[in-house]
Amino acid sequence: MSEKLLEDLFIKRSQQKKKTSPLNYKERLFILTQEKISYYDYDIEKGKKKGLKGSVEIEKIKCVETVCPEENAPAERQFPFQIVYDDGPLYIFAKTDEIRREWIHKMKQVVRFNKDLLQKYHPCFWVDGVWLCCQQEVKQALGCRVLETKNGGFSTKGSRRKSRKPLPPTPEEEKSSRPLPPQPPPRQSGPAPGATVIAEYEYTPVTEQDLELRKGEEYTILEMVDTNWWRARDKFGNEGYIPSNYVIEAGNGLERFDWYCKNMNRSQAENLLKAENKDGGFLVRDSSKAGKYTVSLFTKSGGDTAGSCRHYNICTSPQGLFYLAEKHNFATIPELITYHQHNAAGMVCRLKYIVSNRARNAPSTAGLGYGVWEIDPRHLTFIKELGDGQFGVVKYGKWQGQHDVAIKMIKEGSMSEDDFIEEAKVMMKLRHENLVQLYGVCTKQRPIYIVTEFLSNGCLLTYLRESLNHPSPILLLEMCKDVSEGMAYLESQQYIHRDLAARNCLVDANGTVKVTDFGLSRYVLDDEYTSSVGSKFPVRWSPPEVLLYCKFSSKSDIWAFGVLMWEVYTLGRMPYERLNNTEIVEKVSGGLRLYRPQLANERIYSIMTACWHEKAEERPTFQDLVGIIQDLLYELQ
The missing domain is CATH 2.30.29.30 (Pleckstrin-homology domain (PH domain)/Phosphotyrosine-binding domain (PTB))
Incomplete structure (x- = not known):
């Protein structure tokens, strides 16, 4: 059965x-x-x-x-x-x-x-x-x-049906020497014009067209032409543009409750609760399983002076009622939380103190104000150098003296600038909590600048090598989940990264991993980079069809994700560390694969090996991987 x-x-x-x-x-x-x-x-x-x-x-x-x-x-x-x-x-x-x-x-x-x-x-x-x-x-x-996604809302590219004749990956953008920019993302579902929304975060206007948001106050939506910026009116009759990810529809969702911490994983919840160090401190977060929620609780019961964290999945009865303890069922999650604030009822202690970091964690906006994509360099203050990348020096700075930003100073002759500038307008509209947000560009002078979101914990590769001490299996898998969700969004927008690796991911102050530099490799003017035998080309992250035929697709990104998982579970080791690039091209094309890392069990390693299938069409999609990793995390909670 x-x-x-x-x-x-x-x-x-x-x-x-x-x-x-x-x-x-x-x-x-x-x-x-x-x-x-x-x-x-x-x-x-x-x-x-x-x-x-x-x-x-x-x-x-x-x-x-x-x-x-x-x-x-x-x-x-x-x-x-x-x-x-x-x-x-x-x-x-x-x-x-x-x-x-x-x-x-x-x-x-x-x-x-x-x-x-x-x-x-x-x-x-x-x-x-x-x-x-x-x-x-x-x-x-x-x-x-x-349907927003083709094929009935499902991706069929990863089908393993033997009767289907394999097709070589032939993405549209490979048909010409310089692809057209992808279409902007489709409008997300949300409130209709005329609806009332509530500000979840404070927002200070940065252009004359913007409207100030005060947390908890109501606003009326007037226009939704842009996915990321909606025109709204406040209670005083003032009108302007607001970031759409700063508001929620009135009466909907858990976002209006201070105890709900959206997009927070288990490890981040434990760090926050331990920092507060209050017996009975709690929060509610999204479970790793879509549509489910978890109560995370800090307790010092039983004489444990250091304290520990417990995690309780909110369950649903066949009648649609919510419960933590089976005898106590509630029609809504807020009713459940209110009850357990006064009664332990099966938990180690009652929910005594709300712990939240929402006030400090407003999400990134798509641009620095509505319609802003060309940034005046006079508004940028350079504070310190972060590193030297493929395109030039990267610096940490401030925009208008208050907003943290990272500034890539593009080395002249390293990039096809005109093509990139056209695409930058589209790239700014890509917005996801696991992508580093592009804020804008400075193109009126040379060198040109690319201005992005700043993430304080820096490059994932360095973070793995220098900042992690005895990480838990859950923490490592959460990092992989972050990357898979960012890449699934790019996949849904028909965007190919081409250079996915730990070095091209960044880590924010909470430990969330975000993908950066997506699509930029197309604009590199460097023969050593564009050749698969050059030392700069990402040979160690490339599948056979890229190494042999330079055929890029979302499936070549899948292969690279498997290698990135390997980097995570080896805490930043170099893939195929004993082989040079020429040997890698020969051996990987002949069937060689990376070994199982000591920190990865067989189930984790099976995800990696699925990404390294010789036939591109046999590899999973990123949406598949998100589901697999979510289910694994749910089992571990």
């Missing part, structure tokens, strides 16, 4: 009856395995499943997506999603958005190798013989909305 991947109690809408009525909505127990999704009658009083009511084979599924809830839908039908297969859409209603996201994420992983995945879908329901979104009257009508 196949292993259960997920199990939950959902409301299912009947597909058989033409007219909708309350009788068409019934509660069923859904069970997902690698082979099928099945649903059963369920006896709530006895807590037991009864007879099988239906199932859908995984290989027949063509799309898994959310559905817009119907107008005036009751509370229990606010979080619908759809499973599209030959017989039409199967509509399912989750208890919460977190549960819905967990199921969609897992199902997309399971069906990502299916044939005939859809390119378009219907975002609204099929009701009484018509699609509510596009008013088409044929149930089999082609969807009216394009």
